[in-house]
Amino acid sequence: MINIREVAKMAGVSPATVSRVINGTARVSAEKRARVLQAITATDFVPNEVARSLYRKSAKLIGLIIPSIKNPYFTQVASIIEHMATEHGYRVFLCDVGDDIEKEEIALQTLVAMNADGVIIASTNEAIQDYAAMCQIPVVAIDSLFATKRIDAYVYCDYYAGGRMAAEHLIECGCKNIVCIKGPQRIFSAKARYEGYRDVCREHGLREQTVTCDYDFKAGLAMTEQLLETFPGVDGIIACNDVVAISTYKILHRKHISVPDQIQLIGFDDIEWASLISPELTTITQPIQRMATKAMELIIDNEKTTEKGVEIVFPVTLTVRETTKKKGSCK
Amino acid sequence: MINIREVAKMAGVSPATVSRVINGTARVSAEKRARVLQAITATDFVPNEVARSLYRKSAKLIGLIIPSIKNPYFTQVASIIEHMATEHGYRVFLCDVGDDIEKEEIALQTLVAMNADGVIIASTNEAIQDYAAMCQIPVVAIDSLFATKRIDAYVYCDYYAGGRMAAEHLIECGCKNIVCIKGPQRIFSAKARYEGYRDVCREHGLREQTVTCDYDFKAGLAMTEQLLETFPGVDGIIACNDVVAISTYKILHRKHISVPDQIQLIGFDDIEWASLISPELTTITQPIQRMATKAMELIIDNEKTTEKGVEIVFPVTLTVRETTKKKGSCK
DNA sequence: TCATAGTTTGAAACGGGTTTCAAGTTGATA
DNA sequence: TATCAACTTGAAACCCGTTTCAAACTATGA
Numbered sequence: 217m218i219n220i221r222e223v224a225k226m227a228g229v230s231p232a233t234v235s236r237v238i239n240g241t242a243r244v245s246a247e248k249r250a251r252v253l254q255a256i257t258a259t260d261f262v263p264n265e266v267a268r269s270l271y272r273k274s275a276k277l278i279g280l281i282i283p284s285i286k287n288p289y290f291t292q293v294a295s296i297i298e299h300m301a302t303e304h305g306y307r308v309f310l311c312d313v314g315d316d317i318e319k320e321e322i323a324l325q326t327l328v329a330m331n332a333d334g335v336i337i338a339s340t341n342e343a344i345q346d347y348a349a350m351c352q353i354p355v356v357a358i359d360s361l362f363a364t365k366r367i368d369a370y371v372y373c374d375y376y377a378g379g380r381m382a383a384e385h386l387i388e389c390g391c392k393n394i395v396c397i398k399g400p401q402r403i404f405s406a407k408a409r410y411e412g413y414r415d416v417c418r419e420h421g422l423r424e425q426t427v428t429c430d431y432d433f434k435a436g437l438a439m440t441e442q443l444l445e446t447f448p449g450v451d452g453i454i455a456c457n458d459v460v461a462i463s464t465y466k467i468l469h470r471k472h473i474s475v476p477d478q479i480q481l482i483g484f485d486d487i488e489w490a491s492l493i494s495p496e497l498t499t500i501t502q503p504i505q506r507m508a509t510k511a512m513e514l515i516i517d518n519e520k521t522t523e524k525g526v527e528i529v530f531p532v533t534l535t536v537r538e539t540t541k542k543k544g545s546c547k
Numbered sequence: 548m549i550n551i552r553e554v555a556k557m558a559g560v561s562p563a564t565v566s567r568v569i570n571g572t573a574r575v576s577a578e579k580r581a582r583v584l585q586a587i588t589a590t591d592f593v594p595n596e597v598a599r600s601l602y603r604k605s606a607k608l609i610g611l612i613i614p615s616i617k618n619p620y621f622t623q624v625a626s627i628i629e630h631m632a633t634e635h636g637y638r639v640f641l642c643d644v645g646d647d648i649e650k651e652e653i654a655l656q657t658l659v660a661m662n663a664d665g666v667i668i669a670s671t672n673e674a675i676q677d678y679a680a681m682c683q684i685p686v687v688a689i690d691s692l693f694a695t696k697r698i699d700a701y702v703y704c705d706y707y708a709g710g711r712m713a714a715e716h717l718i719e720c721g722c723k724n725i726v727c728i729k730g731p732q733r734i735f736s737a738k739a740r741y742e743g744y745r746d747v748c749r750e751h752g753l754r755e756q757t758v759t760c761d762y763d764f765k766a767g768l769a770m771t772e773q774l775l776e777t778f779p780g781v782d783g784i785i786a787c788n789d790v791v792a793i794s795t796y797k798i799l800h801r802k803h804i805s806v807p808d809q810i811q812l813i814g815f816d817d818i819e820w821a822s823l824i825s826p827e828l829t830t831i832t833q834p835i836q837r838m839a840t841k842a843m844e845l846i847i848d849n850e851k852t853t854e855k856g857v858e859i860v861f862p863v864t865l866t867v868r869e870t871t872k873k874k875g876s877c878k
Numbered sequence: 879t880c881a882t883a884g885t886t887t888g889a890a891a892c893g894g895g896t897t898t899c900a901a902g903t904t905g906a907t908a
Numbered sequence: 909t910a911t912c913a914a915c916t917t918g919a920a921a922c923c924c925g926t927t928t929c930a931a932a933c934t935a936t937g938a
Binding site: 217260262263264265266267269270273275284285286288291292294295298302307308309310312319325326328329330331350352433462463465466469470488489492493494495 | 548591593594595596597598600601606615616617619622623625626629633638639640641643650656657659660661662681683764793794796797800801819820823824825826
């Protein structure tokens with residue numbers, strides 16, 4: 217691979233001058249500039265990014281740590297962050313770490329060792345904070361809030377309100393027998409959503425009926441089967457997220473239970489697939505675009521935000537589609 | 548950030564000795580080793596990955612260039628590659644470039660400048676070859692084959708056979724009036740799939756009926772609407788991939804056309820969503836796992852493969868699910 | 879006890895782009 | 909024409925982990 221010294225030799229100047237031409241960091245005489253430019257074109261020289269970031273101590277790199285690249289929620293987040301980063305001259309390094317706290321920790325260390333300028337973490341592991349607090353670069357959590365706030369910022373939405381909205385909507389749609397498929401309660405969003413549902417039940421004097429299920433398709437299938445056995449009279453289901461809602465629908469469809477006529481169904485997140493599948497899913501919409509954008513802004517503008525534990529909360533909205541309907545109203 | 552020289556000072560040894568302890572590249576006396584290890588623990592020292600890869604000229608990094616991170620086909624590929632890479636001590640840098648040849652070229656340049664050890668490209672742009680041929684690192688194309696073979700290797704499957712299988716299956720299921728939603732014909736896989744369909748039509752004396760559509764959800768919706776107007780008697784649809792098949796189903800469902808009773812539907816790829824949605828999609832299965840694994844092997848074992856333009860072709864299989872059924876047979 | 883082979887160790891060079899600093903130029907003003 | 913400011917330029921230091929090379933040291937055999 218050709219290096220800057222060879223380009224300099226070819227142009228008859230010093231490496232410093234070539235660097236100045238490339239980066240526009242100082243004035244260079246027109247004549248030398250032309251010679252340098254010509255040598256660069258002739259050799260297809262591209263500066264070695266590694267040497268650059270070694271000196272600059274910035275790789276123009278933002279790390280994004282997610283539990284699974286196969287989860288459409290996270291790929292939507294990743295896509296937005298990727299596009300924003302490109303606009304601002306950054307690159308994104310995506311780390312798919314599963315639920316493995318150790319992998320998460322290694323990813324964070326690696327990102328620091330790669331001179332990343334900041335990290336966005338979509339994690340459910342509170343322990344990650346220990347490592348995040350140690351590293352010198354800005355770290356923003358998306359979609360979670362931990363009891364002890366040691367990360368620079370937390371971007372999430374009002375999950376509790378979402379849980380309430382979901383329950384209230386099903387009640388408005390005439391459901392008398394609502395079951396909530398709770399997510400794992402160690403996860404902040406799952407807990408808040410459940411609490412929203414629980415409080416609405418109490419206020420309306422409805423019995424609280426729940427099963428617990430991982431945020432994942434397979435678990436959703438199994439839990440729906442179980443739910444139908446445990447609560448045979450169910451007429452409304454709140455799934456802990458859209459992926460689980462889709463698997464719930466799958467079981468209902470297989471059992472020839474009509475949605476929304478016999479059982480109404482609502483999810484959370486409003487991932488793109490929610491409106492792509494048939495029937496389209498009624499869900500609680502998270503402003504994914506705004507959340508991801510905010511998380512990126514916090515990283516990029518980090519010079520300004522000096523305080524720790526900043527919380528940015530976004531509102532959620534109800535998006536009614538085809539898996540719920542007001543009783544008596546025609547489609 | 549602490550560096551190796553400070554650790555060395557603390558342990559009372561030279562940086563060279565610290566490096567030797569960390570990497571196990573030479574013998575170090577037990578006493579000094581212990582002092583070094585202790586200093587590393589005390590300071591939480593993690594070697595700067597950038598300085599390392601500058602010297603080594605390898606970042607233990609594999610680039611993966613894909614058109615969209617939101618397309619589940621590519622995230623499945625990415626997931627497999629990510630896991631294989633981790634096993635082999637590599638990291639994966641994912642570049643989402645859209646259909647933008649310029650972005651693709653920049654991604655490739657950046658990867659080279661980042662000292663990547665190899666690149667896997669899932670591209671439909673033949674022009675990328677010019678850049679791929681120039682860079683000094685192994686480049687493997689997945690899912691495509693270009694007329695002029697200038698990339699190190701091409702990993703793809705027998706799309707033509709897939710096209711034939713799809714058409715033959717619909718014929719066996721009693722379809723008389725099959726429409727093929729062709730993908731963009733500049734794309735190798737789309738062209739081969741169409742040709743398979745075309746040849747089967749000719750052999751069976753069926754009329755060849757097609758519309759053309761991008762490999763993308765929105766395009767699929769529009770094209771299905773158009774298809775139904777142009778070919779009102781259609782009883783079987785071959786979609787150019789699963790994503791388009793899912794959008795086709797969406798339109799049929801919306802128009803209360805029963806699948807598979809009135810129209811049978813088959814896709815290509817067998818992405819995970821094909822079996823998650825309801826009804827489950829009949830499709831032509833690509834061995835995604837095997838393809839991605841092979842592509843990675845070609846990169847990792849590159850010392851051995853010296854020749855250019857290696858072609859690795861995998862077979863496809865028919866996976867019958869719920870959107871097709873043999874006429875007369877009961878479910 | 880001396881010579882030789884083998885081991886341990888650190889100084890210095892290396893990778894490649896960037897930046898500082900001082901020297902060399904040019905041009906304008908007195 | 910002499911002087912000083914402003915600009916252009918390259919040598920060298922820098923970022924930091926790795927590796928080479930030669931020096932210093934240990935141990936073995938004669």
